[in-house]
Amino acid sequence: MAIQIYNTMSRRKENFEPLNPPNVTIYNCGPTVYDRFHIGNARNFIFMDMVRRWLEYRGFTVRFVQNLTDIDDKIINRARAEELDFRAITGRYTAAYFEDAGRLGVRPADVHPKATEHIGDIVKLIQRLIDRGLAYEAGGSVYFSVKSFKPYGKLSGRKTEDLLEGARVEVSAEKRDAADFALWKAAKPGEPKWDSPWGPGRPGWHIECSAMAMVELGETIDIHAGGIDLSFPHHENEIAQSEGATGKPFARYWMHNGFLNIDSEKMSKSLGNFLRADQILERWPAAAVRHFLLSGHYRSPLDLSENAMEDSASAVKRIQDGIETAEKLLELVSGKTTDGETDETRELRERVETAMDDDFNTPRALAVLFDAVGLIHETRKQVEGDGEERLAAIGRLSALLAFVREFAEFFGLTASIGASTADKLVEPLMQLLIETRALARKRKAFDVADMIRDRLADIGISLEDHPQGTIWKRKE
């Protein structure tokens, strides 16, 4: 069964067939580095990183490119406000991007191209569009002529006429049509600028993605992705620029994730109702944030709330506890585990694969993971019991543990496990305390036993008594 991907262009799920299997090229529209990104941006980063990993899991060789927009109005404004060179701003927030993304478990792309490092490629592409009669120079700026590109609007389902009637687009005497958009912006006094055949200026927003995607991935890429708000005008314009210049399809699959809402409204910088990723990470573990973002289908809107985060934190705890309990229990009873699969885990794996192959249905895949955790606890009882079945149960438990661990890691839900590397002294000291408490309990000195447990609880360690012995865990 092939992987199915919902293509915004066709508005339906399609079988995924890359241009040159097993290679897959992905271009994801990255952040403008004028501020730390918010949790809504993170939804896209985390999701696309997971798409990349799922394709790798499925045997594809993925080349993943995500740009960093490092020149635009917002950056210039911020630089002005702070009285700094714009490069100081982009440098600071580029570093912040990698820091926050890393904490969220998002891998760096294979390449993170920057607009300012591709001015030459951008200029060449603009020239190509002028040569083809699709763009024109006016007053030192260059505009794309929307009317001369017939398929304009095919991604977002818009008609050029409607756009012109909308008339909410930027009015400019230089443009032949209101819907035309800038490829090259003539420099105003004091703005960063680069030389070009049309005079000093800087690239427009949309052109960098076309130019860099082509340079890094070729004229036709497999998957182009971004938030749904980018479908128009950004992606529409990219198509116009790229296909206008090459005459080839720009991207085979367009993937757009839904918004992250807060109080049922889109979270956005302009509305001011956003929460930065670094802020949310101060309060919640990365694993909980990831669970929350993956708990809904990527194309649906997701509503962030205190309650939703609490639910996710509890849900993640169930998985992590399941893993930890199984690990420690296996150590307690046998000291060694095997990683072999069983019919049971093969079936679970198949369910995850079916869910993920179906347009990356993470909620369904997570449900399988929770089912597996349930099976761990069921098996645990057999391991704790006596008799014949115990040996078989140990094998079953190890297989389930390996399965849950594999996919919990795949989805990034184990992030906080082992986050603090335990001092070598901790384990033997814990054993000492556990043995002391066991002795106290045996002698019915429950006040002593409870004191040990309570004091450990105070410092963040919980004890669980099992028939085979006592397990300790760190709390959050």
Add this chain to the structure above:
RNA sequence: GGAGACGUAGCCAAGUGGUAAGGCGACGGACUGCAAAUCCGUUAUUCGGCGGUUCGACUCCGCCCGUCUCCUCCA
């Protein structure tokens, strides 16, 4: 005005033309010296409303109500 998405239990959220996954929460029980963890049971005769198609719809069609998004920078 144009384009589109969505409306499933207390909350979050999958799903299918054949009789409702999973998570969180709640309640009852088991286990425990007491806990914690876990387990068992209960928690949507019903999928925004009204019609229609069908042997049968939550799933298909129509209308209505409600929420949201895009059409302007935005993941």
